[in-house]
Amino acid sequence: MNKDRLEGAAKQAKGAVKETVGKAIGDAKLTAEGKSDKVEGKIQNAVGSIKDTLKP
Numbered sequence: 325m326n327k328d329r330l331e332g333a334a335k336q337a338k339g340a341v342k343e344t345v346g347k348a349i350g351d352a353k354l355t356a357e358g359k360s361d362k363v364e365g366k367i368q369n370a371v372g373s374i375k376d377t378l379k380p
Contacts, residue, residue: 325372325376326372326375326376327372328368328369328371328372328375329368329369329372329373329376330372331365331368331372332364332365332366332367332368332369332370332371332372333365333369334365335361335362335364335365335368336361336362336365336366336369337365338358338361338365339357339358339359339360339361339362339363339364339365340358340362341358342354342355342357342358342361343355343358343359343362344358345358346358
């Protein structure tokens with residue numbers, strides 16, 4: 325597991341928390357930020373996975 329995968333997983337978790345809190349308090353901006361963070365985390369995690377696959 326490399327740095328990208330760890331950071332991606334952390335961003336996904338942070339995004340999930342933001343999204344949940346945003347929905348709970350009715351803050352559309354926070355909800356949108358959470359969704360954005362989750363997508364960024366998924367992409368970064370995928371990049372890390374590809375890097376792991378390509379490593380000898």
